[in-house]
Amino acid sequence: MTNDIYGPFPGGADFLHGLTDGQRARYEELGTNLEVVERRIADACAAAGRARDEVTLIVVTKTYPAEDTALLAGLGVTDVAENRDQDAAPKAEQCRNLPLDWHFVGQLQTNKVRSVVRYANHVHSVDRPRLAESLAAAVLKSERPELGCLVQVALDKAHGEGAHRAGVAPEDVARLADTIADTPGLRLDGVMTVAPLAGPLAGDPARAFDRLAEIATAVRTDHPAATMVSAGMSGDLEQAIAAGATHVRVGTAVLGVRSPLR
Numbered sequence: 001m002t003n004d005i006y007g008p009f010p011g012g013a014d015f016l017h018g019l020t021d022g023q024r025a026r027y028e029e030l031g032t033n034l035e036v037v038e039r040r041i042a043d044a045c046a047a048a049g050r051a052r053d054e055v056t057l058i059v060v061t062k063t064y065p066a067e068d069t070a071l072l073a074g075l076g077v078t079d080v081a082e083n084r085d086q087d088a089a090p091k092a093e094q095c096r097n098l099p100l101d102w103h104f105v106g107q108l109q110t111n112k113v114r115s116v117v118r119y120a121n122h123v124h125s126v127d128r129p130r131l132a133e134s135l136a137a138a139v140l141k142s143e144r145p146e147l148g149c150l151v152q153v154a155l156d157k158a159h160g161e162g163a164h165r166a167g168v169a170p171e172d173v174a175r176l177a178d179t180i181a182d183t184p185g186l187r188l189d190g191v192m193t194v195a196p197l198a199g200p201l202a203g204d205p206a207r208a209f210d211r212l213a214e215i216a217t218a219v220r221t222d223h224p225a226a227t228m229v230s231a232g233m234s235g236d237l238e239q240a241i242a243a244g245a246t247h248v249r250v251g252t253a254v255l256g257v258r259s260p261l262r
């Protein structure tokens with residue numbers, strides 16, 4: 001029998017049947033890790049009095065091979081994220097027949113947007129009007145439907161501070177949200193952050209994510225459909241869920257520690 005883990009999606013027992021011994025071992029390892037993460041998410045939801053289905057797990061597959069992405073799809077993962085187009089584009093191409101929703105979460109140069117809009121349904125890292133403009137132009141040139149965009153918030157950034165670091169200052173979120181919402185081809189889906197490593201909120205993800213929640217609420221006042229709050233990674237997903245995150249982005253806890261060389 002052919003061993004095509006890249007689909008068309010076989011699912012269930014047929015999927016397992018097609019695996020080599022090495023793939024089966026990795027499948028089991030990923031399955032165990034996913035169970036641990038699933039338990040953490042369920043416990044955090046319960047502790048926060050939230051329904052489990054209010055939180056979507058996005059598995060961050062960066063630095064890992066397309067084969068892992070396919071195994072994750074076989075394990076029922078529906079959402080995956082990447083942060084570098086050079087790695088993501090070939091992986092997404094290889095996995096194109098799998099039922100996966102691709103999220104882009106990394107710093108994005110405008111010369112990469114034409115590639116990114118071919119596979120990504122959501123870009124979490126929109127942090128400047130020029131990028132929104134460029135994404136919109138690429139969407140309109142392609143046949144694809146609207147692209148979901150999240151404003152990346154840098155909680156430790158000051159108003160008007162330059163673009164050398166990813167994300168916009170909290171004070172600048174509303175204006176960029178309006179720009180995205182007004183741009184044909186783009187859909188404003190919400191806000192995203194990474195807990196800051198510097199500034200007054202460093203080392204306090206709970207407070208950082210509470211601050212993001214306030215910002216998300218303010219954005220929804222003008223844009224009620226922008227309901228995505230993307231926050232929380234392997235080390236702080238509990239704090240993010242407690243603060244109202246709707247999407248957690250988990251890499252290490254599912255796939256293992258990434259090689260520092262990559």
Ligand SMILES: *Cc1c(COP(=O)(O)O)cnc(C)c1O
Pocket residue numbers: 060062083105106194232233234235249250251252253
């Ligand atoms: C790598 C990455 C993650 C996942 O981080 P882990 O600590 O491995 O869970 C989440 N969000 C972004 C933006 C990332 O680049």
